[in-house]
Amino acid sequence: MIHAHFTLSHPNFSLDAEFQAPAVGVTALFGVSGSGKTTLLRCIAGLERAKGSLQVNGEIWQDDQTFLPTHQRPLGYVFQEASLFPHLSVRANLEYGYKRIKPAERKVPLDQVVSWLGLEHLIARGDPAQLSGGERQRVAIGRALLTSPRILLMDEPLSALDSASKQEILPYLEGLHRELAIPVLYVSHAMEEVTRLADHLVLLQQGRVIASGALHETLARLDLPLAAFDDAGTVIEARVAQHDEPYHLTRLDFSGGTLWVGKVDQALGMPVRARVLARDVSIAIHAPQGSSITNILIARITELRDEGVDKVMVKLSLGDCHILLSRITRRSRDHLQLVAGMEVFAQVKSVALM
């Protein structure tokens, strides 16, 4: 468990942020720029000195009496720009932190990181200046992991990269879950990255934490500014259940129903995360007949909230724990007389696989 509470006051910015996050999986610190997410991350690393307290897995890193300096905190930090040391070779960069921890504490072997991140040929090139942006960031991630951190802090590690480099790095970030059981705090302002990577979401606004919780629940909260985003939506954790080879489709099962999506290159039973945007879900009160839409799910309306003058956001529950959002017009709501508790048919026009 990570428990953090920091207060900081600058002339034009103040931070008063408190949150708890599980010590497993990826926790996203999400907010617009200027919301204080990077400052909060820097406080956690001890790079910024704020008043407050910080506990990581029961260890006190900071309170009224204690302030562990950064180099004594067992963390890894990946900065926005890779920040490789220009005077050291790629290999020496990787080994910089590795050499500074006691051999007994080296839980992440050098060869494992090198082969997992595909760094062999980057090491062979020698000089960090010879690497592309994405390659440099990969080395920086490896360098941070090699300190065997108990928590990995990442400050928008993809934001300085072009989209090709992003696609190159993302699979590794997703793999962090599986490969290494290290909790990650991930600062981002990109919803797509968050929905793809995070399990837990901490939402920041003007230096304050306005919400914190499991990703799929927090995304579905209508009282948060997230719901007003154009790309508001929810995620569904499903499993690959069937491949329809002739039609090139894959069926995903989850406890609230099934979704047919374009062919997924995953074996049966593999977990997949699907993202459904509110603008891609429409509602029918009778079972649609002769519709081209394949994915029609039985759902129950749990909440409705007006959005602006013409739109309504509808929260739909599927089974026990899955949620969809649907953005419809106010007129549709009145026509169909939609109210909480009603059973309806949710038509899903598009599903994005993460």
Add this chain to the structure above:
Amino acid sequence: MPSIEPVDLQSVWLTLKLASVTTLILLGVATPLAWWLAHNRHWYKGIVSAVVALPLVLPPTVLGFYLLLLMGPRGAVGELTQALNLGRLPFTFAGLVIGSVLFSLPFAVQPIQNAFEAIGKRPLEVAATLRAGVWDRFFSVALPLARPGFLTAMILAFAHTVGEFGVVLMLGGSIPGETRVLSVAIYSHVEAMEYGAAHVLAGGMVAFSFLVLLGLYLLGGKAKT
């Protein structure tokens, strides 16, 4: 072919010794000072910067004059050195070293400070997140990255000390083997109308200075690529 007299040779060696000792001491003094100036944001940073830069604008004789008073028998430093049984500093090699260090201080501090400022905080923060403590960060990151600044500082401090005249004359006089450095020796030769001997030393100085600056610019050009 003009040849160099033994007494002048002594001056050459004395000058090189003075410049070497001064440069070494300056590295020790200027590095922490430059670090502090590069990382400090307090209002009094301006005062310290101004004091450090003062020798750039002061006539060397002014600096020498006040040092002479300060280190003389009635000066604060002079009383201290006498109380410690160290004797008096003016007209000694040690006194010259102190004068030279102060005189060349800005030439050592400013390149190092610029180098530290150019590095910025980020590489040091990265090193801290990779478990490097304060000194470790300084030696493994700040020093190697600031190396061009240190080279410039050393060359400038050395060359500037070789070329100093006013401070030495005020503070050291012209005692052979003790305080009679090159610039003073040239001055004495000219005063005594020994133009031949003056030429040997002065020409040597021109060649030396040119080589130092050439080395500096070649080095600077290399560091940029």
